[in-house]
Amino acid sequence: MTADAQSDLIERRKAALAPAYQLFYDDPVHLVSGSGVWVHDADGRRYLDCYNNVPSVGHCHPRVVAALAGQAALLNTHTRYLHGNVVELAERLGASLAGDLSVCFFVCSGTEAVDLAVEIARVATGAQGVVVTESSYHGNTSLVSKLSTDGYPATDRPDWLGVIEPPNTYRGPFRVATSTDATTSTDTADAVPVGERYAGLLAVEIEALARRGNDPAALLVDTSWDSNGVLTAPDGYVERIAEITRAAGGLVIADEVQAGYCRLGDHFWGHDRYGLIPDIVTIGKPMGAGHPVAAVVTTPEIAATFAERRSYFNTFGGNPVSAAVALAVLDVIDDENLLDNSTDTGTYLGGLLRELATRHEVIGNVQGSGLFWGLDLVADRATRTPMSYDDGRRLATALRHDGILIGLTGRYSNVLKIRPPLVFGREHVDELIATLDSRLAAFELHGGDSRRRPGAEW
Ligand SMILES: Cc1ncc(COP(=O)(O)O)c(C=O)c1O
Numbered sequence: 001m002t003a004d005a006q007s008d009l010i011e012r013r014k015a016a017l018a019p020a021y022q023l024f025y026d027d028p029v030h031l032v033s034g035s036g037v038w039v040h041d042a043d044g045r046r047y048l049d050c051y052n053n054v055p056s057v058g059h060c061h062p063r064v065v066a067a068l069a070g071q072a073a074l075l076n077t078h079t080r081y082l083h084g085n086v087v088e089l090a091e092r093l094g095a096s097l098a099g100d101l102s103v104c105f106f107v108c109s110g111t112e113a114v115d116l117a118v119e120i121a122r123v124a125t126g127a128q129g130v131v132v133t134e135s136s137y138h139g140n141t142s143l144v145s146k147l148s149t150d151g152y153p154a155t156d157r158p159d160w161l162g163v164i165e166p167p168n169t170y171r172g173p174f175r176v177a178t179s180t181d182a183t184t185s186t187d188t189a190d191a192v193p194v195g196e197r198y199a200g201l202l203a204v205e206i207e208a209l210a211r212r213g214n215d216p217a218a219l220l221v222d223t224s225w226d227s228n229g230v231l232t233a234p235d236g237y238v239e240r241i242a243e244i245t246r247a248a249g250g251l252v253i254a255d256e257v258q259a260g261y262c263r264l265g266d267h268f269w270g271h272d273r274y275g276l277i278p279d280i281v282t283i284g285k286p287m288g289a290g291h292p293v294a295a296v297v298t299t300p301e302i303a304a305t306f307a308e309r310r311s312y313f314n315t316f317g318g319n320p321v322s323a324a325v326a327l328a329v330l331d332v333i334d335d336e337n338l339l340d341n342s343t344d345t346g347t348y349l350g351g352l353l354r355e356l357a358t359r360h361e362v363i364g365n366v367q368g369s370g371l372f373w374g375l376d377l378v379a380d381r382a383t384r385t386p387m388s389y390d391d392g393r394r395l396a397t398a399l400r401h402d403g404i405l406i407g408l409t410g411r412y413s414n415v416l417k418i419r420p421p422l423v424f425g426r427e428h429v430d431e432l433i434a435t436l437d438s439r440l441a442a443f444e445l446h447g448g449d450s451r452r453r454p455g456a457e458w
Pocket of ligand 1: 139140258
């Protein structure tokens, strides 16, 4: 594609799409095809996709494409007619979840799933309050955008919203020493374990909610803490926040839109990593490998209470084509052992990222697991000052020119986010690490503002 044709398309897009839309990179990537962990632009250049979890089983997986095309050629209706696909899908999701989590609602996006989950929790508890983390992202309906604290000023928060610090032991209020510290001068000396200290913040926030006249209907937690920089919770934290929530009459909603589907390695679901059995689970992105299918799973008891007060129908949610796609994704995960791949390749990747941190001062911390890692980039390791937003963008852009698609996340958009399709192998890890190594060796800090710009694409 000529430079003129590319500029023309950008201009047409600007005119025809709402200005709230963003494109990654000042010089956007124009993708036209994909296969496995690779995507190709209009000039035939290929990029290693280290960013996209939505094509969970790889871009354009032939079995997913065949399932979609096959069912689309046969029939597509909705859930008010009897069809086997949606029933089988609900059964398989239920079987993958612990405890009594066995009944499903089907929707079309993660946002819709979170919106419905919160409504279910409110109906089931009779309370209105919801607690989320600072800098959370859970979606964008008028309700859910309020739960996405990264997108609007704290002064606009509704009374029913409680907000807690995420358990970021590198950057948050309670810290532990990391392998990149010169000294271990953090406050680990405190007798109370760090997980307990973070959990204590929830108890304080629930009291604050009560003073504003609200009891908690739900704690909404993304167990990968993606928008907080990709975190692993300290010991005891998740169990404790669940206990505190339930003691106050609330339900625990695990937002598995990011953490689910083998992403964190070792377990299919993020909450399983912590031995948590939530009351409600929301599922999205990876579920359809690119096709818009999402779900809410809860217990028969909670679903029955909801049904006493509400009926539910979603025109596209759970249609036979979407369900066929979602079933094919589950089949591929099983048949290609993608949970094992996430665990094994993820361990290999994590080891090499930690080694990279020994060579590059800008890597303040390596955090994550499975095929979800964050490099917390710093301007100064000793003070843990985040790398500026401009520097982070320059680095991600340079990597794009090196043929690596990668993102930024976290409160300061200074965490390089590595979250590739689950078919990422060791050869892809080697390519990513070699490119990061040479790019970081050549990278110079220019400084600038370390606050994320409103409306920034990362
Ligand atoms: C944790 C989490 N929940 C919910 C959502 C919303 O999903 P969707 O964009 O499909 O509406 C996102 C999207 O990034 C997310 O990261």
